[in-house]
Amino acid sequence: xxxxxxxxxxxxxxxxxxxxxILRNVSFKLERGQTVAVIGESGCGKSVTxxxxxxxxxxxxxxxxxxxxxxxxxxERELTKERLRFGYVxxxxxxxxSLTVGENIAFPLRQNTQMTDQxxxxxxxxxxxxxxxxxxxxxxxxAELSGGMKKRVGLARALALQPEIMLYxxxxxxxxxxxxxxxxxxxxxxxxxxxMTSVVVTHEMSTVGRTxxxxxxxxxxxxxxxxxxxxxxxxxxxxxxxxENRRVYQFVHGMAGERLEELAVK
Amino acid sequence: xxxxxxTDSPLSAPIRAVGKIxxxxxxxxxxxxxxxxxxxxxxxxxxxxxxVILTSAYAIGVMSLPVVLLTGAFIGMVxxxxxxxxxxxxxxxTQLGATINMSLVRELGPVLTATMLAxxxxxxxxxxxxxxxxxxxxxALRVLGANPIQYLVVPRFxxxxxxxxxxxxxADAAGVVGGWFFGSQILGVNSVHYWNHSExxxxxxxxxxxxxxxxxxGAAIAIIACHRGFHCSAGAEGVGKAATEAFVLSFVAILxxxxxxxxxxxxxxxxxxxxxxxxx
Numbered sequence: 001x002x003x004x005x006x007x008x009x010x011x012x013x014x015x016x017x018x019x020x021x022i023l024r025n026v027s028f029k030l031e032r033g034q035t036v037a038v039i040g041e042s043g044c045g046k047s048v049t050x051x052x053x054x055x056x057x058x059x060x061x062x063x064x065x066x067x068x069x070x071x072x073x074x075x076e077r078e079l080t081k082e083r084l085r086f087g088y089v090x091x092x093x094x095x096x097x098s099l100t101v102g103e104n105i106a107f108p109l110r111q112n113t114q115m116t117d118q119x120x121x122x123x124x125x126x127x128x129x130x131x132x133x134x135x136x137x138x139x140x141x142x143a144e145l146s147g148g149m150k151k152r153v154g155l156a157r158a159l160a161l162q163p164e165i166m167l168y169x170x171x172x173x174x175x176x177x178x179x180x181x182x183x184x185x186x187x188x189x190x191x192x193x194x195x196m197t198s199v200v201v202t203h204e205m206s207t208v209g210r211t212x213x214x215x216x217x218x219x220x221x222x223x224x225x226x227x228x229x230x231x232x233x234x235x236x237x238x239x240x241x242x243x244e245n246r247r248v249y250q251f252v253h254g255m256a257g258e259r260l261e262e263l264a265v266k
Numbered sequence: 267x268x269x270x271x272x273t274d275s276p277l278s279a280p281i282r283a284v285g286k287i288x289x290x291x292x293x294x295x296x297x298x299x300x301x302x303x304x305x306x307x308x309x310x311x312x313x314x315x316x317x318v319i320l321t322s323a324y325a326i327g328v329m330s331l332p333v334v335l336l337t338g339a340f341i342g343m344v345x346x347x348x349x350x351x352x353x354x355x356x357x358x359x360t361q362l363g364a365t366i367n368m369s370l371v372r373e374l375g376p377v378l379t380a381t382m383l384a385x386x387x388x389x390x391x392x393x394x395x396x397x398x399x400x401x402x403x404x405x406a407l408r409v410l411g412a413n414p415i416q417y418l419v420v421p422r423f424x425x426x427x428x429x430x431x432x433x434x435x436x437a438d439a440a441g442v443v444g445g446w447f448f449g450s451q452i453l454g455v456n457s458v459h460y461w462n463h464s465e466x467x468x469x470x471x472x473x474x475x476x477x478x479x480x481x482x483x484g485a486a487i488a489i490i491a492c493h494r495g496f497h498c499s500a501g502a503e504g505v506g507k508a509a510t511e512a513f514v515l516s517f518v519a520i521l522x523x524x525x526x527x528x529x530x531x532x533x534x535x536x537x538x539x540x541x542x543x544x545x546x
Contacts, residue, residue, distance in 0.1 A: 051405070054409060056405050056408060056409070080408070080411060080413070081411075083408065083409055083411065084411050086409065088406070088409045090402045090405070090406060091402070092401055092402060094401060094402040094403050094405065094406040095403075095406075096398075096403055096406070096407075097397075097398075097403070098321070107410055107412075108410040108411060111410060111411050111412050112410075112411040157410070
């Protein structure tokens with residue numbers, strides 16, 4: 001009897017940019033159907049983790065495995081095909097400025113399917129409805145949209161190919177509390193509509209509480225000793241909220257702690 | 267210890283600076299060659315949709331036409347202003363048309379049009395792609411199953427290679443008309459002489475020379491501008507730097523290519539029209 005491999009696995013992944021190391025020997029496994037929140041301070045490597053998962057960047061050492069097979073063992077063509085299993089909601093939405101909202105949502109369908117123009121149009125309208133936007137928005141340019149609308153269009157575009165893994169990069173950052181609630185609800189609804197694995201990178205604890213069933217916390221390398229692991233917490237949201245681990249507690253409850261003393265010294 | 271002393275020595279500073287510039291130059295040249303190779307691989311295997319190419323062609327070709335015509339017309343008039351007195355002194359003012367048109371069609375039209383387009387088109391491409399890079403739009407393309415080089419670089423390359431020669435021919439035409447207007451209507455050179463001499467001294471090969479040079483210039487502008495955009499660093503400063511580098515590197519490439527293409531096309535001219543000179 002063979003056991004199914006985890007859908008995504010990090011094995012001792014290290015990644016640097018120039019002389020700055022962002023991730024050091026990070027290892028974890030994501031099981032199918034889980035919604036995992038990756039939390040941590042700015043600069044701890046949350047977004048880099050997402051880009052490694054989808055193969056946009058490669059680790060300097062270690063392995064990122066998808067369905068038990070390393071990204072490094074795949075050709076660029078294979079990796080491009082595997083990426084279509086992912087939906088990626090970018091931090092700033094990353095909508096194509098030169099295209100209308102409708103063309104943005106239709107882009108992956110036009111690029112990767114043989115659907116007719118009418119089918120693509122219908123699909124695009126349905127994705128707009130999924131994220132609660134009126135059909136008329138399809139004719140607008142991204143520059144004409146508010147931050148919350150951009151995030152919703154980004155979500156609609158990410159859902160166009162009906163992915164099995166959703167990656168959200170700080171989906172609620174910079175939004176007002178009402179829009180944050182709307183996006184959190186959309187993330188939860190997306191998961192309820194069809195089973196999928198989701199990874200939500202965030203530093204908003206309301207998003208963690210509303211969407212996640214597992215929490216991973218990364219810690220910035222400059223604040224760790226050489227022997228410390230970078231994943232400082234791996235557990236349920238309830239455990240994250242109730243833990244007495246100082247690093248996790250400070251982050252979850254928004255307490256600066258020794259950082260204020262550092263400021264005073266400066 | 268010895269190495270530390272050597273690198274700390276003030277005398278080693280210029281050597282290190284030269285070494286650094288050399289390494290950066292070679293790295294850039296190699297990186298540009300790889301980038302161009304990837305672009306050519308897509309160009310000959312899978313072109314993007316025609317609508318994508320047409321969008322680039324419109325932005326690069328049609329939108330540049332007014333400024334190219336204006337530049338060409340003024341180049342023609344400036345040559346007329348600069349050369350008229352010398353020719354009049356030698357009683358050769360009727361040759362004005364030949365001088366204007368030869369310098370315009372063979373050299374100044376293509377080079378100045380390409381230089382102007384390196385500024386207008388090259389900087390714009392680098393800034394647009396640079397902004398796409400820092401706002402993660404290039405990553406989004408890869409996530410959505412599109413290859414950024416195929417989708418962003420190939421259409422701009424095709425548009426530049428095909429349309430910059432045509433724009434240069436338009437600039438030539440505007441310059442000829444500009445030269446005629448200033449020479450004949452303002453300075454009083456006889457129009458019949460102007461056009462007759464223009465016709466006598468300009469042949470099909472001259473037009474081909476200008477257009478062929480511009481195809482090389484267009485390729486260089488597209489590759490350099492796209493490359494700089496793809497390697498843009500973060501922030502407004504990064505985008506500004508990418509746009510500036512795109513123009514400066516394109517301008518240098520235009521001058522170098524003009525020199526090399528001039529030698530090559532001269533050889534071709536001798537082979538085609540003066541075989542005995544070419545062989546001898």
